[in-house]
Amino acid sequence: MSEAVLTETGGVLPPGGKGVVADFSADMQAFHVPWGKAMMWIFLLSDTFIFSCFLIGYMKVRLSTTDPWPVPSEVFALSFGGDPIPLVLIAIMTFILITSSGTMAMAVNMGYRKDRNKTFWLMVATAVLGASFVGMQAFEWTKLIVDEGVRPWGNPMGAAQFGSSFFMITGFHGMHVSAGVIYLLVIATRVKRGFYEKRGGNYEIVEITGLYWHFVDLVWVFIFAFFYLW
């Protein structure tokens, strides 16, 4: 876990609590990870606050409305000929995103093993799963807007705030997934073409891309819990 770390100048930084003090007071780089990774983490931290603001805003309007909140379990039910199955599309989307997280973790691992071909295909698989997630989301939005008459300012099932929360939160998340798909394809293509071989065969970028992708999955865990299941 937190073992001692050799610094660039040959010094040794201790693990644990003493390590924290040493890292922050050593008058040099505080985080002993590639700068890209530290910056991705800090970006994700700021993104955490943005998504938290959306979810807290949703909590507030749901708490304060006097109209009944539409039951997500019924609104998002889907029928395949028989009785409607509650939340089935959302469940499928959840499993797709988890699967893509798994393939991404494999891609990171293969990247560090410098297996460019496997890394490429695993990243492409991740991107394809992500794109199918966005496709299902588009289907879900269409169903809600066209069939159920949900609008950002009102809907026939209950509290008007349902639509605005839904479109804002899932829209912003869907935008993250779409951006992630593009990001993945760009990095995957570079891996395939040997771009990183020219830079000393350093595949940390795959892990950094992975951090972003896992974060998208992480946000979905919270949206699934608070918006769809609550």
Next chain:
Amino acid sequence: MASDEGQQHPLSIYFWIWGLLFVVSFFSYMVDYLQFEGYVRWGLIIAFMLVKAGFIVAIFMHMRWERLALKLAILLPPIAILLFISMMNFEGDYTFLTRIEFFGESSFVPESPH
């Protein structure tokens, strides 16, 4: 683990966590499917959510193997969110009660399903 080696771990741990995430997601879906209500529902939703979030951050995002300085820098600031949640919780109750006081109970009637 020197800083330039990166995160290399056996594949088996990823497969384990992958499987666990599937199982826990299935459980959280079951919470809705089996129509648990009230505190049992909310408690289970939050428990499964935290388990999933923990596994993703700790294993998939490798936070478990990072140095404590990075862990603290990234994981401590979100605590402020808990404070924000509790503030908005009181605010939401206040708005609700004010609306009841001035506008009365809702007279909303859902339209009949199509």
